[in-house]
Amino acid sequence: MTNSPFIILTSLLLFFSGCKKDEPLDPVIPNEEELITTFKYTLTPIGGGENIILTFKDLDGDGGNPPTISKGKLDTNTTYSGSVELLNELENPVGNITEEVREESNDHQLFYQSTISELEVSYNDNDLNNNPIGLVTQVKTKAAGSGNITITLRHKPNKSGNGVQSGDITNAGGETDIVVTFELDVQ
Amino acid sequence: MFNKLLATLSFLFVIPAYLSAQNCDRIISGRVIDLSTGKAIEYANIYSKEAEAGAVTDSLGYFKIQNLCNGSYHISASHIGCLPKHLFVQITKDTSLIIYLDHNSEVLNEVNIIGEITTATTQESQTLNSEDIAQNSDKNLATMLEDVTGVSSIKNGSGIAKPIVHGLYGNRLTILNNGIAQSGQQWGVDHSPEIDPLVANKIRVIKGVGALEYQGNSLGSVILIEPKQITLDPHVHGNARYFFESNGLGNGINIDFEQYGKLVAWRIVGTLKKSGDNKTSKYYLRNTGNQEANVALQLEKTWNKKLSSDLYFSSFNAELGILRGSQVGNLTDLENAFQLEEPYFTEDNFSYSIDAPFQRVNHHLLKFKSKYSLNKKQWISLTYAGQYNLRKEFDVRRGGRTDSPSLSLEQKSNFLELKYHHYLPKNWKLKTGIQGNYVDNVNKPETGILPLITDYISRELGIFALANKSYKQTRFELGVRYDFENRKVATISTGVPREIVRYENNYQNLSAVGGITNDFAKWLSVAYNLGYSVRNPEVNELYSNGLHQGVGGIEEGNPNLKQEVSFKNTLSIKTKIKNKFSFETLLYYQEFQDYIFLNPEDEFRLTIRGAFPVFKYEQTQAQIMGFDAVASYQFFERAELVAKYSFLYGSDKTNNIPLIYMPANNLYGELNYQIPKLGPFENVEIQLNNRYVFKQNNLLPSQDYLEAPEAYNLVGVKLSSKKQFKKVKLNTYLRIENLLNVSYRDYLNRLRYFADDLGINAIVGISLSF
Numbered sequence: 001m002t003n004s005p006f007i008i009l010t011s012l013l014l015f016f017s018g019c020k021k022d023e024p025l026d027p028v029i030p031n032e033e034e035l036i037t038t039f040k041y042t043l044t045p046i047g048g049g050e051n052i053i054l055t056f057k058d059l060d061g062d063g064g065n066p067p068t069i070s071k072g073k074l075d076t077n078t079t080y081s082g083s084v085e086l087l088n089e090l091e092n093p094v095g096n097i098t099e100e101v102r103e104e105s106n107d108h109q110l111f112y113q114s115t116i117s118e119l120e121v122s123y124n125d126n127d128l129n130n131n132p133i134g135l136v137t138q139v140k141t142k143a144a145g146s147g148n149i150t151i152t153l154r155h156k157p158n159k160s161g162n163g164v165q166s167g168d169i170t171n172a173g174g175e176t177d178i179v180v181t182f183e184l185d186v187q
Numbered sequence: 188m189f190n191k192l193l194a195t196l197s198f199l200f201v202i203p204a205y206l207s208a209q210n211c212d213r214i215i216s217g218r219v220i221d222l223s224t225g226k227a228i229e230y231a232n233i234y235s236k237e238a239e240a241g242a243v244t245d246s247l248g249y250f251k252i253q254n255l256c257n258g259s260y261h262i263s264a265s266h267i268g269c270l271p272k273h274l275f276v277q278i279t280k281d282t283s284l285i286i287y288l289d290h291n292s293e294v295l296n297e298v299n300i301i302g303e304i305t306t307a308t309t310q311e312s313q314t315l316n317s318e319d320i321a322q323n324s325d326k327n328l329a330t331m332l333e334d335v336t337g338v339s340s341i342k343n344g345s346g347i348a349k350p351i352v353h354g355l356y357g358n359r360l361t362i363l364n365n366g367i368a369q370s371g372q373q374w375g376v377d378h379s380p381e382i383d384p385l386v387a388n389k390i391r392v393i394k395g396v397g398a399l400e401y402q403g404n405s406l407g408s409v410i411l412i413e414p415k416q417i418t419l420d421p422h423v424h425g426n427a428r429y430f431f432e433s434n435g436l437g438n439g440i441n442i443d444f445e446q447y448g449k450l451v452a453w454r455i456v457g458t459l460k461k462s463g464d465n466k467t468s469k470y471y472l473r474n475t476g477n478q479e480a481n482v483a484l485q486l487e488k489t490w491n492k493k494l495s496s497d498l499y500f501s502s503f504n505a506e507l508g509i510l511r512g513s514q515v516g517n518l519t520d521l522e523n524a525f526q527l528e529e530p531y532f533t534e535d536n537f538s539y540s541i542d543a544p545f546q547r548v549n550h551h552l553l554k555f556k557s558k559y560s561l562n563k564k565q566w567i568s569l570t571y572a573g574q575y576n577l578r579k580e581f582d583v584r585r586g587g588r589t590d591s592p593s594l595s596l597e598q599k600s601n602f603l604e605l606k607y608h609h610y611l612p613k614n615w616k617l618k619t620g621i622q623g624n625y626v627d628n629v630n631k632p633e634t635g636i637l638p639l640i641t642d643y644i645s646r647e648l649g650i651f652a653l654a655n656k657s658y659k660q661t662r663f664e665l666g667v668r669y670d671f672e673n674r675k676v677a678t679i680s681t682g683v684p685r686e687i688v689r690y691e692n693n694y695q696n697l698s699a700v701g702g703i704t705n706d707f708a709k710w711l712s713v714a715y716n717l718g719y720s721v722r723n724p725e726v727n728e729l730y731s732n733g734l735h736q737g738v739g740g741i742e743e744g745n746p747n748l749k750q751e752v753s754f755k756n757t758l759s760i761k762t763k764i765k766n767k768f769s770f771e772t773l774l775y776y777q778e779f780q781d782y783i784f785l786n787p788e789d790e791f792r793l794t795i796r797g798a799f800p801v802f803k804y805e806q807t808q809a810q811i812m813g814f815d816a817v818a819s820y821q822f823f824e825r826a827e828l829v830a831k832y833s834f835l836y837g838s839d840k841t842n843n844i845p846l847i848y849m850p851a852n853n854l855y856g857e858l859n860y861q862i863p864k865l866g867p868f869e870n871v872e873i874q875l876n877n878r879y880v881f882k883q884n885n886l887l888p889s890q891d892y893l894e895a896p897e898a899y900n901l902v903g904v905k906l907s908s909k910k911q912f913k914k915v916k917l918n919t920y921l922r923i924e925n926l927l928n929v930s931y932r933d934y935l936n937r938l939r940y941f942a943d944d945l946g947i948n949a950i951v952g953i954s955l956s957f
Contacts, residue, residue: 021627021644022644022675023644023675023677023689024627024628024629024642024643024644024675024676024677025629025642025677026677026687027629027630027632027638027641027642027677027678027679027687028630028632029679029685029687030632030634030635030636030637030638030679031635032635032636032637033586033635034584034585034586034588034635034636036795037795039795056795058793058794058795059683060681060682060683061637061681061794062733062734062741062794062795062796062799064681064682064683065682066792066793067793067794067795090683097585100585100586101585103586104585104586107585108585154516155516155583155585156583158531173523173531173532174516174531175514175515175516175520175583176515176516176517176519176520176796176797177516177585177796178795178796179517179519179795179796179797180795
């Protein structure tokens with residue numbers, strides 16, 4: 001027993017020198033498949049003509065470098081069909097988030113708010129309960145004007161809330177997955 | 188103080204006396220004395236269940252139980268307002284006992300027992316004893332500790348709470364589970380300590396200036412969770428407890444067994460708890476249920492006169508629901524939530540189900556300790572402790588990913604300690620030790636999200652020496668500690684493509700404390716303590732970089748942060764006049780150099796979810812000062828009035844602004860009335876209490892999204908009674924909290940952005956000791 005302090009000290013030393021790994025292993029870089037890097041709103045004039053594409057792109061995700069945002073020019077008194085595309089360009093191959101939203105259409109809705117008074121956006125698609133989703137829309141312009149359009153994607157909104165089905169976000173609730181604003185000119 | 192210490196020890200000794208020797212006319216006689224005053228206790232109940240006989244002490248504290256046969260007896264001594272004492276005696280002759288009972292008043296001369304050696308510290312300490320714990324078994328560790336003056340909790344709903352002592356919490360406060368620094372995920376305000384308070388026999392808060400004996404980042408105060416020592420009794424004993432709470436329809440059981448067996452002494456404790464949606468005064472808080480299943484095993488073995496060992500294993504397993512309506516996607520969502528009468532997703536019905544967002548936490552501790560006495564005055568101990576912590580947090584996610592955690596962290600730690608104690612001549616006592624700690628923290632890749640906390644491996648080596656001396660009515664304490672930490676960190680960059688960036692930190696710390704306490708008179712005791720301590724910046728403060736959705740901001744770490752240095756003074760004054768009136772106060776002043784905090788920048792960063800404010804970890808010069816005061820007055824023997832007040836003021840001296848997340852001042856009062864017998868009930872105690880929490884006015888509008896909530900007042904009642912049956916002792920209680928069902932919000936509860944705090948809650952509990 002007289003040796004015991006000695007044994008203890010030796011084991012203490014062994015403990016410090018022999019603790020498994022010395023450096024943390026390379027962390028596994030997660031596959032950020034849920035991330036949305038790119039929001040694309042394509043407006044096709046119904047009477048024919050060139051497509052207008054509004055894009056919000058933030059390739060490194062939240063934080064980091066600032067996003068790039070495009071501007072758009074629309075014609076007066078024209079009807080466009082609008083379609084939304086959501087991409088994860090960090091993934092290879094590029095992840096298609098639009099499909100995910102469509103698969104869970106009951107739990108998602110896009111809202112369109114514009115500061116241009118005579119610009120009208122209406123829903124052109126339905127979820128399983130016959131409520132709007134907003135991936136496919138119709139945009140009608142009238143007089144000339146300039147301003148912006150804010151598009152919001154809500155997860156788990158209350159679609160039966162007052163005015164929500166006609167596109168009023170006030171009572172929608174839920175969590176915001178996307179909110180992007182584009183400058184827009186109607187000429 | 189030292190005398191009282193001896194008194195505690197002496198209750199352990201049973202003083203046998205020789206008298207006559209005949210069968211079945213043995214006598215146990217003795218006296219019951221108040222531990223803190225040394226006076227005799229009248230009307231104390233003495234009972235032996237084997238004899239099915241008992242006695243009540245007379246006006247001088249004497250008692251006598253007659254006509255006993257030779258054999259072994261369990262003797263229990265109880266008195267109103269005291270913690271009962273249990274003794275086990277073998278009787279072969281007439282025996283006399285001196286039994287010291289401890290009045291569990293919150294006031295005056297605390298005696299501290301750490302493990303097997305009795306050590307008092309000059310630092311201020313307050314204790315929750317086994318009865319306090321049993322009668323609050325519905326609570327978690329932090330909310331239980333709110334009863335201690337100067338302690339509040341910082342919460343994310345009622346289920347997730349961490350204690351805050353003198354304005355410090357998380358990585359600035361050390362929590363010791365059975366002498367081992369809790370090694371878990373103490374980041375942020377939404378991670379509560381992974382400890383079941385019901386496995387403890389005693390929870391102690393040292394509101395001090397530093398605890399140099401322990402590893403960890405204490406900048407002053409320490410919380411100690413101490414399991415019971417196994418009673419020297421060859422029979423199996425235990426307790427069974429059950430509680431029900433009306434708010435959340437919570438149920439819980441806690442059972443323990445122990446035996447001082449011939450081969451080994453053992454004790455096992457298990458807890459099961461489940462509760463559902465809590466309710467405010469008006470509506471249910473959806474998804475705020477939680478469930479827990481915990482177990483602890485304790486083994487003690489004395490190998491020979493010199494060597495003894497103990498083994499301790501505890502496992503904590505919890506699922507904690509978080510208010511559904513508190514998950515927000517961006518600032519607009521948060522601002523919308525402020526306007527709501529009821530949070531989103533509120534339902535009319537109660538539910539037990541726990542869905543996302545919720546946390547799943549597992550924490551296991553294994554401790555092995557051996558003590559070897561070199562001689563009567565010197566001993567050494569060797570301790571190993573291993574901890575395994577697993578934390579998974581689930582959010583509502585798109586594409587069926589709700590089932591995958593958004594955060595998944597695994598932490599393993601190994602701790603080894605060698606300590607040496609020496610009683611030196613002239614009342615000097617020396618304690619010194621060397622400690623090593625190895626922590627391996629890993630993010631599991633199952634989340635699909637960039638982690639906010641990095642992977643790291645940390646190695647710490649510390650040495651300390653503490654000395655204290657008693658001289659007449661004075662005690663001195665001095666201590667120094669040195670630590671070295673090497674930390675290797677592997678982070679993932681937030682740029683594209685993602686890359687691994689490695690860092691290495693080396694830190695050296697020197698800490699020191701000194702204290703003196705003096706009993707100037709029987710009625711006056713004064714203690715002064717001074718401490719200097721250093722805390723290393725944590726990995727979240729250094730390297731976190733990204734969106735912290737829960738708090739609606741982008742957090743940026745700062746790899747150049749320096750160590751945080753603190754200097755704290757405490758002055759405690761305790762008086763007691765004629766056992767009727769007592770007053771104690773603890774004044775503290777703490778100054779920080781390079782205090783690390785999250786500073787809101789004048790910058791918003793645009794993301795696809797909208798613009799978020801940027802918060803950066805910065806350092807400043809800060810101070811926290813305040814005082815805790817407790818006064819009690821005994822009108823007459825059975826009625827007592829207690830008042831407590833806590834005041835705290837924290838400020839950033841460089842920028843001349845308040846410190847955030849500081850508890851609001853609060854005032855608490857209780858009126859206690861005791862009735863020895865009421866119908867079939869014995870030892871009835873009735874309490875009426877009132878807590879008033881002031882508005883936190885020390886806060887600028889720019890420091891928070893919302894103004895601090897208004898002041899609030901909560902009324903509560905408590906009834907308890909004890910009854911001794913032949914073989915078992917029954918303890919029942921009823922507690923009602925927020926009796927008037929008021930609506931209120933608390934500054935330190937993050938859910939205040941979304942919902943009211945809890946409405947009325949009635950808790951009934953029953954416990955059986957056998």
